[in-house]
Amino acid sequence: MFKAIIKAETLKSVIYVVSTVVDEAKMTITPDMVRIKAIDPAHIAMLDVSVKKEAFNTYEADEGEIGLDLEKVKAVLKLADSSDDIFLEHDPEQCRLIMRIGNITRRMSLVDTSNMSDPKVPEINIANRIALSADLLKKGIKACESISDYILIDADPERFTLSCQGDTDYASMSVGTADVISIDVPGSIKSMYSLEYFSNIVKVIPDKTEVAVCLDNNFPVKLLFSIAEDNINVVYFLAPRIENE
Amino acid sequence: MFKAIIKAETLKSVIYVVSTVVDEAKMTITPDMVRIKAIDPAHIAMLDVSVKKEAFNTYEADEGEIGLDLEKVKAVLKLADSSDDIFLEHDPEQCRLIMRIGNITRRMSLVDTSNMSDPKVPEINIANRIALSADLLKKGIKACESISDYILIDADPERFTLSCQGDTDYASMSVGTADVISIDVPGSIKSMYSLEYFSNIVKVIPDKTEVAVCLDNNFPVKLLFSIAEDNINVVYFLAPRIENE
């Protein structure tokens, strides 16, 4: 059983974040939260989204699994204003999800979850952590576009820099401790990532959200952020691009 | 002779409504009104638009016919602000229409009307009638998009429902007597129509316009609405899609 009401804006945030990694997603339902773990087809990015029951207006659920076609959900979300309430109900017999927004009812067939693996989210501790506003990350990515396919993140105790080096051209955004929330980086680190993947996830983080960027030399970057008054927690991993030398 | 001045906004409404059915239209001019009757090439939709002389700022006309290329008229309308006055004059010798908006003059060749049939608008009485705001119809259509090619309209004394049933998915907007202006439906009726045709006409009805939807079981739907302070009356018929069983 799963029956809940959620603000359209909140559901949109979750769906857009998950869409950066997969087209179909498995929602794992428990009495306390909905969790979506996903890994992209190329195994470069991994996502773990926890939506606590407090993120919903009302929430009633047993244990269960719901397989969502994210494009269909996004089409329904376009019918809602940010402040609209969306009613969600799982109909396991008909294998579908019922969504209601005011006078509108939408019943959609669900995706079979039996073949969807449950990615194991790595338990890794990364000592280096920079906390900053999503806006700043977006600005840096915009500056780096069309120079190269890869983005270099580097940091030291004083600075955080996003940069791209092309054959002849170069772009960067470099900010100091005054521009970010905090830099906890004892030494000097750098690592390179797919610009496209990094850009896709950063672009869907709501403006002004605080994002923690955790990274190490030639190591995955871990992005952590919370939305909906910290009732939704997102952990995103992106594999590094190891340069051949 | 035909010489008139009309507000750009008013002419836009008429031209956009007629454009949903045909690319070229015959305006029949009389001393009291302009009338445009049109039937779409597939003979699924029919339109009858009466523009009373009171819809114009000034109006001088004898009997006559003007064949319009609607794309050309729309291009000229894009040059006008909604509140601009548009001067129209028929030049029968050169077989063209002269349009003036402020300092701009546009002379366009007319389409030959001799081969344009005069569709006979059926005189049918449909007992069931729902009056509601165009906005609500637009919302219902938006909800139904991309589920199926057909839209089902059903009504009873208490409710009016637009819905689409696909192979696995379903969408509907269902409203009660409190949401609409009036429901005059003694029994329970339903009929199915092309979503594309229904959507095309509903989308061009100005927001907040009151629309009367008249229908019967497996019967054409008749939409009636007035614009420009009731000086323009539109009757639109759409053939039903009869389901084979």
Add this chain to the structure above:
Amino acid sequence: MFKAIIKAETLKSVIYVVSTVVDEAKMTITPDMVRIKAIDPAHIAMLDVSVKKEAFNTYEADEGEIGLDLEKVKAVLKLADSSDDIFLEHDPEQCRLIMRIGNITRRMSLVDTSNMSDPKVPEINIANRIALSADLLKKGIKACESISDYILIDADPERFTLSCQGDTDYASMSVGTADVISIDVPGSIKSMYSLEYFSNIVKVIPDKTEVAVCLDNNFPVKLLFSIAEDNINVVYFLAPRIENE
């Protein structure tokens, strides 16, 4: 040496004007100004833009030449708000231009100027001159679009007219002395130009800019306008289309 700071809005105006004629441009630097002369590949339009050092916030320069890839510069300009300051520095050793907007740094390789000819801007006096707002020219061009490939400019002491004559259709914008700033045209003149070229340059002139249109019978049209408080002067020539009779 070239090191300067300029308002993003000002640099945008210059780059968009030059882009109507060429994809790559040579900036000729002197201690007092930057000058860009360009001729389009078909030799129909020619441009001479003088950016006085007063158009910059700060300006330090020797003699020099910088070859710009305008698409790259435009991409960087998209990162800036109109009111942002853009820092520019020429690095002749690496043959690149460094642009800085706040925290963003962009280093771009320059285009080789050795093969770029220095077009000779003709010193011609045209007696007929109409001064009017760029907005009015834009409106006239919009009215003429999609009728013909050529635009006829004609003027006499009382009127200034832009018009297009197609096979069957005609469009014009005709304004009198009350609508323009001034008309200094002793007799009656007319000349025809490529609508596309004329439209391209007029569209990038900032709204409300005063433009002087100088022309004669079957003669190039010369457009003169200034931006950035008259610290940037633009002279644009467009060859006439001589009608074969």
